[in-house]
Amino acid sequence: MAGVKSDGSDSGLVLLDVFGSPFAQRVSIALAEKGLAYERAEQDLTAKSDLLRRSNPVHGKVPVLLHDGRPVCESLAILQYLDEAFPGTPPLLPPVSDPYARARARFWGEYADRLHFCGKRLWLSAPGGDGGEAEPGARAEMATVLRALEAELGEGDFFGGAAFGYVDVAAAPFAAWFLTYERHGGPSVAEECPALAAWAARCSRRESVAANVYPPEKVHELVQEYRRWMLGRK
Amino acid sequence: MAGVKSDGSDSGLVLLDVFGSPFAQRVSIALAEKGLAYERAEQDLTAKSDLLRRSNPVHGKVPVLLHDGRPVCESLAILQYLDEAFPGTPPLLPPVSDPYARARARFWGEYADRLHFCGKRLWLSAPGGDGGEAEPGARAEMATVLRALEAELGEGDFFGGAAFGYVDVAAAPFAAWFLTYERHGGPSVAEECPALAAWAARCSRRESVAANVYPPEKVHELVQEYRRWMLGRK
Known part of the structure; x- marks a missing residue:
């Protein structure tokens, strides 16, 4: 087992x-x-x-x-x-000697959940593929969420600074959804949050991410399928 | 400062x-x-x-x-x-040597949030005071949440076992709301979850809780006021 x-x-x-x-x-x-x-x-x-x-x-x-x-x-x-x-393995959170950095990472790890919930409002409300009209407010909320993450990322390679850490792990799965959000009425991450777009590209090249996350086009395809199935049930 | x-x-x-x-x-x-x-x-x-x-x-x-x-x-x-x-102060989470107990506490601490969100569905939808008719589903959801907490509490004095710990701190503020939930169409905690009701009474006698949380009748009074103000704005 x-x-x-x-x-x-x-x-x-x-x-x-x-x-x-x-x-x-x-x-x-x-x-x-x-x-x-x-x-x-x-x-x-x-x-x-x-x-x-x-x-x-x-x-x-x-x-x-x-x-x-x-x-x-x-x-x-x-x-x-x-x-x-597994204390012998590479840590995700900052060290215990830096409680403030750990609290901050916990905050942003949870904040990353908003990509999911706000993203769902986008892809459920807009038909996708061509940008479509999303639920009023969902696009603005996504822009707020992306900008907050962009600001927190700052000029670092990762949210963990030089190291790929807790917030990166929490947010990386959603980086592959940026294209889907965009095609369902969300803002262009590349245009509005270039540092975040670069972070997403950096994540996608990382072995741990590439092996476990579908590429953006595949995510979009699966969301389209799921959306049809979900709306068909109503 | x-x-x-x-x-x-x-x-x-x-x-x-x-x-x-x-x-x-x-x-x-x-x-x-x-x-x-x-x-x-x-x-x-x-x-x-x-x-x-x-x-x-x-x-x-x-x-x-x-x-x-x-x-x-x-x-x-x-x-x-x-x-x-403040590592020299009484800890809230179980010790680092018991990662499983810590993960479990984190789970239930977050779960306690559901009391708030489900409770709000009750007191916003039912007029209160006399039990009233709550939003369909809110009463059933509250019953589920209370029963899950009752099961997790088990026969211990506190969620932390003999010690008042992380989950107790996370849930204790809502114990003072049980009466409000009940008066807004929620289930009777005393009848359906007697261990949880005893836990709530135990919390209310604790100095740290008594000094920082309004008594249940006062909570209900304030919720009634807030509700009138909130609904009046619509």
């Missing part, structure tokens, strides 16, 4: 995920950054497994990370768990 | 808050548990101060904890910051 560390020892890690879920991708990116091998247990959210229901009885969602059989839920809690349970 | 620790030394802490905000109360309860003195800078959210805008430019919300002038935002991030910045 368990994964195998890159050094060959048993890490006892099983990731319940759905390929394409940005929240689950946070965990697979973090595991890759830390060189921790694991077993991937792909879930079907339309027919939830007993394992998923038992492991995350509260939300019934992915990702769940099982470590020696014990479930850890919620993507950001899992990232912090990995730092604490 | 700065607060004074119980040992008389300068803690450099200023809390931007609004008395009555359950999220700000998390921080004042935590500061009391840790014996950290601070200056309280009451904010007016209808006319935001420059200090608040500058300290929390992203959300413009309370609580913000200034530590030697540097702002820390988001209540749960502040609790974790206090553990890390």
